[in-house]
Amino acid sequence: MSDHTADDSRRRFIKLTAIGLAAAPFANVLSSGAARAAELEMLDESDPMAVALKYKADATESERQDDTHLCSNCNLYTSTDEEAGPCTLFPGKLVAADGWCVAWVKKA
Incomplete structure (x- = not known):
């Protein structure tokens, strides 16, 4: 193996190792999103943050100005589940x- 090839291999190894280490914290986020969501509890409307943001699990009971505004079509909702997310x-x-x-x- 020539010095040039060894240097290229070493650089490739270091680059892939760095990418792997940088991606490791996100592995849990990318895998089993539905399984993790199943472990979460539903937000209680009496939660202080929910009260502050006037959250209602049933949008028909809320103060919304537009009937089409729902959690399911909000940019902050991070699920495609039809029930909750x-x-x-x-x-x-x-x-x-x-x-x-x-x-x-x-x-x-």
Whole structure:
């Protein structure tokens, strides 16, 4: 093996190792998202953050201005589940897909 080939191999090894180490913290995020969501509890409307954001699990009981605004079509809702999913505003909790809060943002 020539010095040039050894240097290329070493560089490739170092690059792949660095990429692997950088990606390792995200492995859990990328794998089993549905399984992790199943382990989360539903957000209680009496939760202080939910109260502050006027969250309602049933959007028909909310103060929303537009009947089409739901958690399921909000940019902060990070699930495709039809029942419930995680919201970036309520870490570790699930919100109802048919819910709503004042932080609603149109999904891009």
